[in-house]
Amino acid sequence: MEMMLEAPPQPGSKRIPDLDIGDNGETVLELWCKGGKGQFSVAGNTVIFVPGPLEDRSCPPARAQADDELVAALSQATTWKRQGDLVAFIGAKTLRFRLNTN
Known part of the structure; x- marks a missing residue:
């Protein structure tokens, strides 16, 4: 599942953070500038x-x-929900991502 954060680009850049989540939860993060890997575990919501x-x-x-703030917010998420092409990770802050459907 590949998805892009619903957020404007940072000044001086056209990049918008995206996540690429594999079948086993392995994740590749491409942020506004940094990049890396992580792991999602999901059970129900x-x-x-x-x-x-x-x-x-x-x-x-x-x-x-x-x-760093985006990664911290993802780490604090405790629940998630999907509505159509939107996926929200909910914790101290709600992060909304749009699924890449092409």
Whole structure:
């Protein structure tokens, strides 16, 4: 499952974070600047995300901070729900991703 965060790009960039989640929960993250891997575990509507190390790509400080905040928000998500092409990860902050359907 490949999905893109519903968020505007960071100033000076056209990139928008996306997740590529495999059948066994293995995840490839491409954020505003950084990238890495992680693991999702899902049971019913409960979700746990465990991030792996992120590749530091000499990011500008604002983008690096936004990437770190996004990973932290995913790690704090405890539930998820899907409505059509939208997937929401819900925790301290709700993150909405749109499934790539092409």
